Amino acid sequence: MSTYERDALAMDAYSNAVTAAAERVGPAVVRIDIERDMAPRYGRYAPPPGAGLGSGFIFSSxxxxxxxxxxxxxxxxxxxxxxxxxxxxxxxxGSDSEVDVAVLRIGADHLPVAELGRQPLRVGQLVIAVGNPYGLNWTVTAGVVSALGRTLDVPGSKKMVNLIQTDTSINPGNSGGPLLDSAGRVVGITTAMLPMAQGLGFSIPLDTVKTVLARLAQKRQATITGASLGVGGMRVSLDEQVRRALGLEQPAGMEIVEIRPHTPAEQAELKRQDIIIAADGEVVSEPGDLQRLIRRHKTGEKAIITFLRGGKRRQVTVVL
Known part of the structure; x- marks a missing residue:
């Protein structure tokens, strides 16, 4: 095989990876437009400096x-x-301005969702960003992970830490969109660019996002009365080999990212990174499923939780 043919094959593989990843996540990527309040200026109200525009992605159907x-x-x-x-x-x-993550909700269900990655990133790894830069809807750019654990001083904001640095093109309007691996799984949220630099983009890693989701879930749970399991979590795709080995038809489950102390989940010895796949025999694919099933119970009643740990199916009975 000639050098030209090898180069052509390599380019085809690269193109196919980017195309497949973009097609996989595309239906779950959204455009976000906002309106801000009129701001008082010199005794009168003046319009804000342009409407806000950003990107986001659906993580719960x-x-x-x-x-x-x-x-x-x-x-x-x-x-x-x-x-x-x-x-x-x-x-x-809810939102956390210190790490620049926010969660929105719209009045729709049965929506396509973005798959969240579970493998650690490596420097040099191919990554893809999908978003709406400058209002140009559903734009795809690709590059590599340039560095991990970066710290960034953002003008007018607090210092951001533990960021993913990439050479993927990130422009105004990309903010909030997903950063993907070559399989189309979300590994971060694009968040910032340096205005005077070229080839520098930054994203929030998925572990930070999970921490924020758990914290927001804990705050919401504090306002809910009735039965509770005491966990926070997020939808994750199930490993194909595990699905085949266990005969599971569902494509996803709810990974536990936070367990509140002195709760039924802690007493039942559930652990972070366990993946709940059913409650009382009904499928759990994401947090909304678990909440709906648990709320059928009264405090003091029992529920059967089926979950995966280390690729094996387990079951526990919890007193709510």
């Missing part, structure tokens, strides 16, 4: 969306446009 906190900061109204063209008003579930 019940209409929950991840984006950057700065995208929706001080928003009076938030609108989300799906890949199929439908547009919804969105509510802010």
């Amino acid at each position: 019940y209409g929950q969306i991840l984006t950057n906190a700065h995208v929706v900061e001080k928003a009076r109204r938030i609108f989300v446009t799906l890949a199929d063209g439908r547009k919804f008003p969105a509510g802010l579930v």
Whole structure:
């Protein structure tokens, strides 16, 4: 095989990886438009300096969306446009400005969701960003992981730490969109670029995102009365080999990312990274499924939780 033929094959493999990843996540990527309150200036109200624009992605088929906190900061109204063209008003579930993560929710369900990665990133690894730079909807750019664990001083904001640095092109409007691996799994949220630099982009790693989701879930749970398991989690795709070995038809489960102390989950010795796949024999694919099934119970009643640990199916009975 000639050098030209080898180079052509390598380029084909690269192109196919980027294309497949973009097609896989595309239906779950959203455009976010916001309206901000009029700001008082010299005794009168003047319009804000342009409407806000950003990106995000659906991580729960019940209409929950991840984006950057700065995208929706001080928003009076938030609108989300799906890949199929439908547009919804969105509510802010919660945000953490220190790590620049926010969760939105829209009034829709049975939505396509982005698969979340589980493998650690490596420097030099291919990554792909999908978003809406400058309002150019569903734009795809690709590059590599340039460095991990970066710290970035953002003007007018707090120092951001533990960021993924890439040479993937990230422009205004990309913020909040997914950073993907070559399999189309989300490994981070694109968050910042250096205005005077070229080839430098930064993203929030998935572990940080999981921590924020667990914290927000804990705050919401504190306001909910009735039965509770005491966990926070997120939807993850199930390993294909594990699915085949266990005869599972469902493609996803709920990974536990947080267990609150002195709760039924802790007493039942559930652990972080366990993947709940059923409650009382009914399928659990994401947090909304588990919440719906647990809320059928009264405090003091029992529930049977089926979960995966180390690729093996386990079951535990918890007193709620």
